[in-house]
Amino acid sequence: MSEDRRGRLGCADEAMPATRSYRSQSPRAGIALLVALALGCEGERVVERSVVLRLPDATSCAPASSLASLRVRVLGDGPGEPSSIVSLAPDAPIRALPSLPYPTRVVLAIAEAPGWRGVGWRALGSAGEEIALLPPGLSCPIGDPDARAPEGAQLAVLADGTLLLAGGLDDGGRATGRVVLLPPGAQVGETTPARLGFPTAFGTATAIDAARVVIAGGAIAASAPAYDQFEILDPRVDAARVIEPLSRPRRDHAALRLRDGRVVLIGGRTSSDGEGIDAIEVIDPERPESAVLDARLAAARVAPWVALAEDGRVWIAGGALRDEDAGVIERLDVEGDVIERFEIVAPAPLALAWVRERLVWVARDEVHVIALHGDAPVASRALDAMPLETARAVSTAGRALVVGSEGESRAAYVLDLGTGRVSTRAASRVPSALVAMIDESVVELAATGASLRREEGPTPFDEPPATLLFASDETWWTSDPVGDERWTAPRFEVRGGALVALEAGARVDVRALRGTRWDVGLVARGAVELRVIGDAGTIGITIDDDEMAIDGCRAVREGDAVIAIAPGVITLGERRCAVEDLGEVGLAFVAREPSAELVSLRLTRR
Numbered sequence: 001m002s003e004d005r006r007g008r009l010g011c012a013d014e015a016m017p018a019t020r021s022y023r024s025q026s027p028r029a030g031i032a033l034l035v036a037l038a039l040g041c042e043g044e045r046v047v048e049r050s051v052v053l054r055l056p057d058a059t060s061c062a063p064a065s066s067l068a069s070l071r072v073r074v075l076g077d078g079p080g081e082p083s084s085i086v087s088l089a090p091d092a093p094i095r096a097l098p099s100l101p102y103p104t105r106v107v108l109a110i111a112e113a114p115g116w117r118g119v120g121w122r123a124l125g126s127a128g129e130e131i132a133l134l135p136p137g138l139s140c141p142i143g144d145p146d147a148r149a150p151e152g153a154q155l156a157v158l159a160d161g162t163l164l165l166a167g168g169l170d171d172g173g174r175a176t177g178r179v180v181l182l183p184p185g186a187q188v189g190e191t192t193p194a195r196l197g198f199p200t201a202f203g204t205a206t207a208i209d210a211a212r213v214v215i216a217g218g219a220i221a222a223s224a225p226a227y228d229q230f231e232i233l234d235p236r237v238d239a240a241r242v243i244e245p246l247s248r249p250r251r252d253h254a255a256l257r258l259r260d261g262r263v264v265l266i267g268g269r270t271s272s273d274g275e276g277i278d279a280i281e282v283i284d285p286e287r288p289e290s291a292v293l294d295a296r297l298a299a300a301r302v303a304p305w306v307a308l309a310e311d312g313r314v315w316i317a318g319g320a321l322r323d324e325d326a327g328v329i330e331r332l333d334v335e336g337d338v339i340e341r342f343e344i345v346a347p348a349p350l351a352l353a354w355v356r357e358r359l360v361w362v363a364r365d366e367v368h369v370i371a372l373h374g375d376a377p378v379a380s381r382a383l384d385a386m387p388l389e390t391a392r393a394v395s396t397a398g399r400a401l402v403v404g405s406e407g408e409s410r411a412a413y414v415l416d417l418g419t420g421r422v423s424t425r426a427a428s429r430v431p432s433a434l435v436a437m438i439d440e441s442v443v444e445l446a447a448t449g450a451s452l453r454r455e456e457g458p459t460p461f462d463e464p465p466a467t468l469l470f471a472s473d474e475t476w477w478t479s480d481p482v483g484d485e486r487w488t489a490p491r492f493e494v495r496g497g498a499l500v501a502l503e504a505g506a507r508v509d510v511r512a513l514r515g516t517r518w519d520v521g522l523v524a525r526g527a528v529e530l531r532v533i534g535d536a537g538t539i540g541i542t543i544d545d546d547e548m549a550i551d552g553c554r555a556v557r558e559g560d561a562v563i564a565i566a567p568g569v570i571t572l573g574e575r576r577c578a579v580e581d582l583g584e585v586g587l588a589f590v591a592r593e594p595s596a597e598l599v600s601l602r603l604t605r606r
Helices: 003-013
Strands: 018-022 032-042 045-054 069-076 085-088 104-113 116-123 130-132 139-141 154-157 163-166 179-182 204-207 213-216 229-233 242-245 254-257 263-266 279-284 289-296 305-308 314-317 328-333 338-343 351-354 358-362 367-371 378-381 390-396 399-406 409-416 421-425 433-436 441-446 449-454 467-469 477-479 492-495 498-501 507-510 518-525 528-534 537-543 547-550 553-556 561-566 569-572 575-578 586-591 597-605
Touching: 045 104, 116 130, 154 433, 163 204, 163 213, 204 254, 213 263, 242 289, 254 305, 263 314, 289 338, 305 351, 314 358, 351 399, 358 390, 358 399, 390 433, 390 441, 518 528, 518 586, 528 561, 537 569, 547 569, 553 569, 553 575, 586 597
Parallel strands: 045 130, 154 204, 351 390
Antiparallel strands: 018 032, 032 045, 069 085, 069 104, 104 116, 139 449, 154 163, 163 179, 204 213, 213 229, 229 242, 254 263, 263 279, 279 289, 305 314, 314 328, 328 338, 351 358, 358 367, 367 378, 390 399, 399 409, 409 421, 433 441, 441 449, 467 597, 477 507, 492 498, 498 597, 507 586, 518 561, 518 597, 528 537, 528 586, 537 547, 547 553, 561 569, 569 575
């Protein structure tokens, strides 16, 4: 790259992908279709990153004939650029993908053949180089025998999007120290030189930064007592690691990274048949040491589900050892050392998934959506059931994916939280775990292998339509339940072309959206709140018929609510308000009173 070109782009403007090579091959081959160069920045240094497009390994997911078209698009933190799309063909000359006048974040690819369509995208900052072109809705087995999750394996997604598979039982029933990495979009795992400091199964793995993972607790075998130690490991190097004691032995628990980098351990037991642990422990990897909170679980749990809410508190559900605690949900404030208990009227869950501040609760013959973004949980029963005996669930593309078995049959379903409707999907295996990857694909893991799948949906940097209608556009929204007499607790109803809140706290989220600069035009009536949501926190903008405000910064509202969002500043009408810089953010809308109406949104990247 010439110095003139570098000076014009600069590291603040980042990537300029360019096509390097393209070649035809057998339609079922899992070899490179396209290699693209992405010019990006690490500090002040311009670097090259390659992107490789691949067809699925599985015959059931590959096209039956040659590709008819292949389109590649670059997307980033700025307005949509129609010129950013390039169509390629096997006999076409090599063409460079155009540069964008703002940072490039995503490369999107869509391939088509007669009766087949494959979609994939990847963030340029993520690990690896591959984009798997997956047919939406299908489950595509991976051929690599190392890409699997033995019983008791510890799983974690690293900051760069790589899936870590650590430990688990071998064929003889003993824990191993193996470490395998699966980058996003890859169909072959990478065996690393690193090994766990102590062979482990039934513990937890938690990514704490770009390089390190905390492996906590576990055991040497299924019937063995628990370890009372934790390990801090860099899975990409075979180097010295830290091993420190826990306050007590613990296995079959859950772990979660807090925003400050500490790791909280919840539930579990001291042996395979031991009583549940109600003590909550927090690991500080920087000291490194662990400490027990005064707050204790109201319900002893084994392998509970946990999630971090926007406000930094931790939600806990599932895994209750006593039948009477099956519907108990708890909310933990680690900083305040306080835990709250809530009761949900629902059967014991087979699987649980966190979808934008909502808990999808999958039971034997019914599914519930529980809004967890208010003062207390609000539950609604979905309109369709998922007939499953075993199940795993995960959030993907703003929906809940549930995969499991019914008798001898495999089954998969997708729940749309806004409508309460369930649709069926293909299933290739009964997974022991589902893992959502950074590119919105899902890895289905079992002891015998793994599969990849993808649901249809926009990338975080797609350009929304010029005007979004809350009451009719289901592509971009994840909403609390919309009124239907069959819902047990609807929070909105559609009335006169608007979503009308039936109670305070009803919420609508943009399904897929990230960016640093937005122009927002909101048509709403009554008291509502626009929430600007980043990885480090949330900023609330209160809006009523006469005023908009962020804490003490206020502006008169005349007509539509007009808001400009930029790093470190949000402008309400003509009033500039200094705020915390949250980086790339998404948006949500919350009704602050019953009868508040959400009508439409104009949303433009800047």
